[in-house]
Amino acid sequence: RFGDLWIVEMMFDKLAGWADWVRDRRGFWLNATEYLVVPGSSNIGNVQGGQACSTVHAVWETGLDNSPIYDNIAILEAPAGEACILPVLDVGLNSLQVASLEALSQLAAALGRSERSKQLAAEATRLSHTMS
Numbered sequence: 867r868f869g870d871l872w873i874v875e876m877m878f879d880k881l882a883g884w885a886d887w888v889r890d891r892r893g894f895w896l897n898a899t900e901y902l903v904v905p906g907s908s909n910i911g912n913v914q915g916g917q918a919c920s921t922v923h924a925v926w927e928t929g930l931d932n933s934p935i936y937d938n939i940a941i942l943e944a945p946a947g948e949a950c951i952l953p954v955l956d957v958g959l960n961s962l963q964v965a966s967l968e969a970l971s972q973l974a975a976a977l978g979r980s981e982r983s984k985q986l987a988a989e990a991t992r993l994s995h996t997m998s
Contacts, residue, residue, distance in 0.1 A: 921952065
């Protein structure tokens, strides 16, 4: 809006890294190119005052902490250091990832990072199509 790119330049790599983390640590891969974002829990021991790989921690990631929609869903456990996931399609988390990727694509373009912009836009499009 104001044309000041210094803050975008300062924050872009960290913000893009977060979107990459979501894909890499919370992506449930359907094939080699398509994934869906699922709630998860890091399997690194005593996280946030509870056990690793817990359904509670995975539900906290959704922002719907007390919602009954996640009741009676068991987390899929994983080896230490890998992400445990809740096997549910969460439209909110996936929509947030699509919106993040689209915004990051626009920011990358504003910074002159055309290849990264194209990559982020393509990932947003793929995820959006995978959801539908």
